[in-house]
Structure formats: structure tokens, C-alpha cells
Amino acid sequence: MQALVIDDGIYFDGGYAKPEIKPGEALIKTTLAGICATDLGLLQGYASFSGVPGHEFVGIVVEADNKKIIGQRVVGEINCPCNSCAVCHRGDYNHCPNREALGIRHKNGVFAQYFTLPQANLHIVPSSISDKQAVFTEPLAAALEIIEQIHIAPKDPVLVLGDGRLGILIAQVLALTGCDLVVVGRHPSKWGLLLNKSIKVCLAEDLEEGYSAKVVVDCSGSSQGFNQARKLVRARGSLVLKSTFNSDSLVDLSSLVVDEISVIGSRCGPFGAALRLLASGLVEVEDMICGEFPLEKGVEAMKKAKEKGVLKVLLRP
Amino acid sequence: MQALVIDDGIYFDGGYAKPEIKPGEALIKTTLAGICATDLGLLQGYASFSGVPGHEFVGIVVEADNKKIIGQRVVGEINCPCNSCAVCHRGDYNHCPNREALGIRHKNGVFAQYFTLPQANLHIVPSSISDKQAVFTEPLAAALEIIEQIHIAPKDPVLVLGDGRLGILIAQVLALTGCDLVVVGRHPSKWGLLLNKSIKVCLAEDLEEGYSAKVVVDCSGSSQGFNQARKLVRARGSLVLKSTFNSDSLVDLSSLVVDEISVIGSRCGPFGAALRLLASGLVEVEDMICGEFPLEKGVEAMKKAKEKGVLKVLLRP
Secondary structure, three states: OOEEEEOOOEEEEOOOOOOOOOOOEEEEEEEEEEEOHHHHHHHOOHHHOOEOOOOEEEEEEEEEOOHHHOOOEEEEOOEEOOOOOHHHHOOOHHHOOOOEEOOOEOOOOOOEOEEEEEHHHEEEOOOOOOHHHHOOHHHHHHHHHHHHHOOOOOOOEEEEEOOOHHHHHHHHHHHOOOOEEEEEOOOHHHOHHHHHOOOEEEOHHHOOOOOOEEEEEEOOOOOOHHHHHHHHEEEEEEEEEOOOOOOOEEEOHHHHHHOOOEEEEOOOOOHHHHHHHHHHOOOOOHHHEEEEEEHHHHHHHHHHHHOOOOOEEEEEO | OOEEEEOOOEEEEOOOOOOOOOOOEEEEEEEEEEEOHHHHHHHOOHHHOOEOOOOEEEEEEEEEOOHHHOOOEEEEOOEEOOOOOHHHHOOOHHHOOOOEEOOOEOOOOOOEOEEEEEHHHEEEOOOOOOHHHHOOHHHHHHHHHHHHHOOOOOOOEEEEEOOOHHHHHHHHHHHOOOOEEEEEOOOHHHOHHHHHOOOEEEOHHHOOOOOOEEEEEEOOOOOOHHHHHHHHEEEEEEEEEOOOOOOOEEEOHHHHHHOOOEEEEOOOOOHHHHHHHHHHOOOOOHHHEEEEEEHHHHHHHHHHHHOOOOOEEEEEO
């Protein structure tokens, strides 16, 4: 089958072995896949991954024990837990220390014609949601994880640092709380969707002097983002971290104590809620698509996804 | 009056000017004062403080507008807010950016015969509480701040890293929740009070292989404590920071994201609750006292407080 492969760089392989399903898994034919910052990070060495990357998808089940799901259009959660350790037994499947993660950790991903996932990870996509919407389910779920973890109230001043793919999804989700939201970005060319939704967005230098937020979400994707976000969060506030990168950061821990800041790491989120918000149209995603490439042009697609001002780039195997 | 003074080192001054009260303040005669890690930190340059240090006290009001409190035995909150900024207006007085902090920031402290505090900061000490108990009100309140900030439930595995003054108070407070608590320390000579209360305590190397806690409180007082505490907190767990020190730390922020850890800075806490726990005897403090010095021997007292195995050292002006 066709696949993109990371192995000291990234290349297209027209004859990659088609995966075989393990007990409990389904074989899925990829309809559409999305490129995200983590995929670009893998190329920089994040998570020391080699194999087929990709974890944002919508596809069709072609093989599974559960015959009812064959032929169904699905999206899927990316963490594959062992189901037998203490962490799984307490229900924290996404944090199983033995987990595989689709296209990130010990498991080939979706930048290929076929891939496998446990049937338990799959969510059937309602017919009212298009493929181009459904492929955003995974990052939208990650955005929703923030409001799974902390309560954001309508009166709260909230700042999202970063106007990239994830920042725009997070801003749309947080705006649903009615909070006093501002997005701080660097690329006005990306701001159309936010402005259309009446979400405030500006450059950092255009924030009011002395502005601080009760909640700051750092999805800047850079190791410098933390210290910028820290300066923008007020005493007793929360700083939510959504970015992963490949280096340690120098942090003034004493200032977190003195100002009683909560720093909250946030990763994967609820797929069911993401599908509901896509079906209702409360979160809009199709305007974020900046290009669609066939798999054999996948290397070019990855380059495109890295360009300034580019939001979501899709692959169609 | 007599006072200890920090000014490029620390010295005893037998003729320091007696403070005068500003509007709304009370003049207090120090009965007993306690030396804490922050006082020792000030000597290392923390907060760039010069003047009279000290913020743990019990004393007698000798002068105040409110005649009813004159002669009363009091303890007092250490933060003196401006009462007029936006932070004060939202009720976060302890975080007022213009605040003075008793013996820490722009305001002389209690290692003197007399000092001043706003009347609004004072709490009258019930007669059932001894002076030697009351002098622990401030650090006990700081320990209680943890359960003001996060919910610790009876089934939670909880670890306190540090067997110093604050660690022992925190352990006593957290044990009241019924949680599955262990204190990790380095000085078995300090463990008597904990063991008497049936609180588990051990060396780090004696923890069960692979142990992790839902909540880890770092009160180790060192910049290395963070990374040790980080390794002991489980995915989706909370790492509470209680220590301040004078340097930045290298932190793997991405691992906080992947494991969805919450890092929670924690500082000053509720005095009313601290007085209730002292009055009820649920928290025991007098056994922590390792020495009492007159003010003229204050420099010696500070040295004593720094010694390994020493818990609370008191000054009696």
C-alpha cells in the first residue's frame, strides 16, 4: 500500500506492507487525514518516532470482529492502552504507561491507505458531519480537554496564546463559555475565521498595558511560549499548556508559588463532545483547510503545513 | 527598641527606632516569634529584603484606633494590601501587586520588641491556645492553603516531599482528610511527631518501586525538589509547590502536557482555620520547638534554625 514513512527524514513509499489486525482491532481505510504540529515535531525528533506518522483521520472500517461496524465511517481515539495495568484499572486509559499512540508511539499512523486501531477507540460519524469536518475531531477533542479539566466561567478574562491550528479550535471552544476571550497571535492572515465569529484577536504588542487573564492557554507551540504566557496570567490564575516540544525550559518556580499560579498540562480530549459540536455547527473547521494533497505528494504537504500563515493541510490517500 | 536587622548580613541592634502606626494600623508588642525557611532565605538574598525580618508571631496589641483590641493577644496575616487596586477589588488581597509583606517586602517584621500591622490583619487568639501554639498559626495557615486550593479525598495517595518545619505541618493537615499519606524526608531525627500520629514517613529510597501519588507536595525547600517531586506524581495528578528559592529551574514542560500534570503554586492561607485546628488539638506543634532564644541572641538563633534535624526555633523579645 501507499504510505508516508518517517525514518531519518520522511519519504513516500508506494509498496509499504498493509497492516494486519490484532485481536480487538479494526482495519480502517483512510478517507482523509490531517497534518498537525505533532507530526511536524516528530520530524524534529519529538518522541523518537519512526514508521508511518499521522493521527487525525476519518475513514471507513473494512475489517473487524464486530461485523456491525464494517462499512461505517469512523474517527478514532489515538491512545491504545494495555487494559491490564493499574493505570487502566483506575480508568486513566489515555495515560496507560504501556500505551501505543497512533502515529506517535510504537504504532503506525494514518498517513497511509490503511491502518489499524482497537474497535473500542472508534466513534461512528453522524451523517450530518462531512469528511472535511470529521477529520478535525481529534484536535477539537484536544481543545475540549481544557474545559474537561478546568471550569471557565462567563465572566472570566481568558487569553489564548497562539493563532495556529490548535489555537483557533481552542478559541472557538472557549468562546462557547461566554468568557471574555482574546487570542494573541502573530499572523493576521490566519484571523479571518476568528473575526467572523466576533472573537477578539490581536498582536501581543497591542494588548492593553498591564492586561492579565485569569486563564491563559499556551498553544504557541514553542518553548518560549511558557514565559510569555506566564507574564499574561494573573495571580491565582491558570496557565494551560497544550504544546509539546523537544527541550526543557527555564522556569521561575518560586514566582508560581508567590502568585499561586496553577500550570495545567492538557492533552487528548473527549471525542463524543467534539462530534456534537461539529454536528451542531457551533465549531467551524472547513475554513481552516489550506490545501489537500494526495499521499504521493505527502512530503510536499508536510512542507506546506510548516509555512507561515497556513492552517490545516489534508492528505487524501 | 531591640531588633534583629538584615542589611548585608544580620545583626542585633539594641537601639532600633520603635515603629509608628499609620492610619488603620495597630502597634503590637511581640510575645514570641518563629524563625522559618523564608527568613533564612532572606539572608541568602531572596526578595532582596533589608530591615527587620520575621513574620510568625503572637503578640499583644498596645496601640490602635479600635480601643477594643488594645491588650488583646493576637496573631496576624502578613500581607498588607493597598485596598484600592483592581486585584484588591476582586478580593485577592493577598496578591495585591502593591502589597507590603511583614518582614519580607517593604515592611519591618516581628524580630523586634514592637512592630505594626493593619488592624484588619489581626486575629484574636482564643484563651485555650498557648503562646507556643499560637506562634505556629501563620505556617499552619500556609499548610491549610493546599486544601483551600485542591480537593484531597480520603482514597487519594498523597506524598509530602520534605520533613522540615512546613512539611510536618502539611503532613498533619493532609492526614486529617484520611488520605493515604506518606512523608518522604531525609532526617529521621525529625520524624517523632509524625510517627506518634501514625503518619507514614520514610527515606526516598525506601518508597515501593514504581510508587506514584495523585498529589505530591514539594516542601523540600530546594530547587532540586521539583524534579524529584515530578517523578513521584502520577499522570493526571497534582504537584503542589510550597517552596520559594532564589533561582530558576530546568523543567520538562512537554512531559507536563503528555501526563496532564497540574502544578499548583501555594502560599499564604486561612488563619481562622489554623486557629480552629490549634484549639481542637488536631494539629500538634509544641513538640516541634527545638529552642527559644532572647532577641539579643537572635543571630545565634538563626544559625540554630539552619542546623540539620532542627525544627522550630523561637525568639522571645
